[in-house]
Amino acid sequence: MAAPEPEAPTTAPTRAKDHSPWNWLLFIPIVVPLIPVFFNGDSPRVFGFPRFYWLQLAFILLGVGTTTLVYQMTKKRGDS
Amino acid sequence: MWRDHLTEIIVFSLLFLLVSAMGFVAARWRAPKDMAHLDEWGLGGRSFGGWITWFLIGGDLYTAYTFVAVPALMFGAGAAGFFAVPYTIVIYPLVFLVLVRLWSVSHRHGFVTPADFVRNRFDSPVLALLIAITGIVATMPYIALQLIGIEAVLKTMGVTGDNALARHLPIIIAFAILAAYTYQSGLRAPALIAFVKDSLIYIVILVAVIYLPYKLGGWGDIFAAADAKFDASPNPNDGILLNGNNQLQYVTLALGSALALFLYPHSITGVLASKNRDVIKRNMSALPAYSLLLGLIALLGYMAIAAGVKPLPGNSAGSVDNNTIVPLLFDQQFPDWFAGVAYAAIGIGALVPAAIMSIAAANLFTRNIYKEYLKRDASPAQEANVSKITSLVVKVGAVACIVFLDPQFSIDLQLIGGVIILQTLPAVALGLYTRWFHRTGLIVGWVAGMGLGMWMLYQVASPTRKHFGGSAFPLSEFGFDTTRTIYVGIVAVAVNLAVAALVTLALRAAKVDEGVDGTEPDDYFADEGDPRVTPGTDRDADSAREPVA
Numbered sequence: 202m203a204a205p206e207p208e209a210p211t212t213a214p215t216r217a218k219d220h221s222p223w224n225w226l227l228f229i230p231i232v233v234p235l236i237p238v239f240f241n242g243d244s245p246r247v248f249g250f251p252r253f254y255w256l257q258l259a260f261i262l263l264g265v266g267t268t269t270l271v272y273q274m275t276k277k278r279g280d281s
Numbered sequence: 282m283w284r285d286h287l288t289e290i291i292v293f294s295l296l297f298l299l300v301s302a303m304g305f306v307a308a309r310w311r312a313p314k315d316m317a318h319l320d321e322w323g324l325g326g327r328s329f330g331g332w333i334t335w336f337l338i339g340g341d342l343y344t345a346y347t348f349v350a351v352p353a354l355m356f357g358a359g360a361a362g363f364f365a366v367p368y369t370i371v372i373y374p375l376v377f378l379v380l381v382r383l384w385s386v387s388h389r390h391g392f393v394t395p396a397d398f399v400r401n402r403f404d405s406p407v408l409a410l411l412i413a414i415t416g417i418v419a420t421m422p423y424i425a426l427q428l429i430g431i432e433a434v435l436k437t438m439g440v441t442g443d444n445a446l447a448r449h450l451p452i453i454i455a456f457a458i459l460a461a462y463t464y465q466s467g468l469r470a471p472a473l474i475a476f477v478k479d480s481l482i483y484i485v486i487l488v489a490v491i492y493l494p495y496k497l498g499g500w501g502d503i504f505a506a507a508d509a510k511f512d513a514s515p516n517p518n519d520g521i522l523l524n525g526n527n528q529l530q531y532v533t534l535a536l537g538s539a540l541a542l543f544l545y546p547h548s549i550t551g552v553l554a555s556k557n558r559d560v561i562k563r564n565m566s567a568l569p570a571y572s573l574l575l576g577l578i579a580l581l582g583y584m585a586i587a588a589g590v591k592p593l594p595g596n597s598a599g600s601v602d603n604n605t606i607v608p609l610l611f612d613q614q615f616p617d618w619f620a621g622v623a624y625a626a627i628g629i630g631a632l633v634p635a636a637i638m639s640i641a642a643a644n645l646f647t648r649n650i651y652k653e654y655l656k657r658d659a660s661p662a663q664e665a666n667v668s669k670i671t672s673l674v675v676k677v678g679a680v681a682c683i684v685f686l687d688p689q690f691s692i693d694l695q696l697i698g699g700v701i702i703l704q705t706l707p708a709v710a711l712g713l714y715t716r717w718f719h720r721t722g723l724i725v726g727w728v729a730g731m732g733l734g735m736w737m738l739y740q741v742a743s744p745t746r747k748h749f750g751g752s753a754f755p756l757s758e759f760g761f762d763t764t765r766t767i768y769v770g771i772v773a774v775a776v777n778l779a780v781a782a783l784v785t786l787a788l789r790a791a792k793v794d795e796g797v798d799g800t801e802p803d804d805y806f807a808d809e810g811d812p813r814v815t816p817g818t819d820r821d822a823d824s825a826r827e828p829v830a
Contacts, residue, residue, distance in 0.1 A: 268373055
């Protein structure tokens with residue numbers, strides 16, 4: 202097992218910080234799909250799909266959109 | 282019987298043999314000179330880029346059992362089975378936030394398992410041992426479920442015998458092959474095979490969801506058929522929408538399963554194998570493509586209703602095996618060769634996660650039991666060797682579960698598995714953010730959560746069994762005047778946290794030693810190329826140079 206090394210930690214330029222306010226946006230795709238009042242209904246139907254089904258499938262896009270946005274806004278600048 | 286399915290069997294076998302060959306070749310794929318190191322065998326050299334990680338984690342989380350069981354649940358219960366969709370939506374933002382930190386700290390310190398992290402973070406071999414055992418115990422039945430996925434396919438093709446051994450022989454052979462190439466190639470085997478598996482699955486599902494609605498009269502008719510079936514059934518909780526009683530169960534099950542899934546050792550193995558933080562974060566926005574696939578696969582359950590599929594009989598007299606409905610649907614609606622491709626997709630879909638799971642369980646044993654308690658000074662080569670052998674043992678155990686126990690029992694065990702793996706959440710997931718909890722508090726919380734979870738699962742009855750009948754716990758058992766149900770895991774982990782917090786406060790007041798944190802705040806942001814990580818050269822050098830705690 203690796204123990205903490207004796208020498209003082211040096212701050213490396215490669216190190217990213219996680220503390221970005223953008224990260225809070227990620228709670229949207231965590232919370233929204235867990236609120237049944239949004240999706241637990243039949244109408245309106247889309248292509249024959251009751252709302253229960255198409256809306257939850259649409260939440261996938263919400264998840265993709267949000268994570269992509271947060272990734273783009275928080276990724277390392279300059280060297281990538 | 283099986284002669285009617287000859288084309289399907291031939292296509293299935295050919296594809297199966299193709300990926301088996303790939304599994305053996307994988308040892309040389311992206312391989313270093315020296316495979317005798319756990320980082321190489323068990324984590325693919327921690328070198329996987331975006332595409333490989335996408336296929337690997339995707340292949341890891343969406344298993345053969347998912348493809349068979351989710352539509353089976355939709356077929357039997359309706360909307361409640363669709364929980365898999367929100368479940369796989371909420372998991373990615375969670376991973377984005379939490380597991381990147383685990384990746385960083387593991388990269389920096391050379392951790393291979395979540396228990397390695399806990400050991401260092403809380404300075405407690407006992408807590409680490411609990412985490413490791415929990416991981417192994419939860420993973421075993423999960424592997425067994427993969428076999429149930431293959432078995433559903435084989436059963437539909439008529440490959441079945443009169444006694445237990447004959448019936449399971451094809452699975453034993455399949456797993457022997459799997460065991461051999463996992464032994465040889467480690468994590469590289471499932472990573473390479475995942476390409477084939479997912480390509481096949483995407484093709485099959487896209488064809489199915491375009492062609493089947495056309496053949497069955499459109500989506501409107503499919504939902505109408507499902508609606509009619511549930512209206513006619515006596516069960517009050519089925520239907521194409523949720524009712525007042527099972528909404529809480531639906532959301533807690535989705536959330537609890539998401540939390541559980543990313544605590545499973547095999548998911549963590551997939552994440553740790555990626556080469557940097559960027560790969561993980563990018564993947565979290567690309568992986569939901571699989572969720573879309575899963576949603577469509579779930580709807581195969583309704584298509585089976587519309588197509589009038591009758592499930593094959595189960596193992597005990599009078600029961601039906603709903604797991605066979607997807608294979609039967611393909612058998613009835615598609616030409617034999619295409620059904621064969623679909624079956625191969627499901628069969629191979631079982632191999633990828635089974636391999637990763639057995640590797641993850643083996644790594645836990647090696648790092649947190651063998652190295653911690655049996656042989657302190659094990660060299661990297663010895664570690665790799667122990668892991669390889671343990672992965673074989675784990676697979677034999679999973680096969681034994683299927684052959685000697687009622688497969689239904691494995692499904693129950695997996696249900697329990699989800700609840701017990703959730704009990705590692707305070708130490709592993711919260712441990713990544715805070716060291717506020719006292720190590721002893723975490724241990725006591727684990728015991729409390731585990732005890733309560735088991736008790737609750739024991740209380741849940743189903744039409745066919747008195748205990749362990751499901752994960753929906755009636756709140757009336759707690760004295761609430763309601764018919765609502767809640768997912769056992771969420772309650773158990775909440776109690777676990779509460780107990781851990783109370784015990785922590787008590788121990789802190791009593792000034793009980795809380796050990797030394799082996800990590801620094803900066804470790805949680807370390808990325809590829811961090812100067813404090815010494816990859817490659819150092820690892821291949823003599824093990825004496827490795828600092829020993």
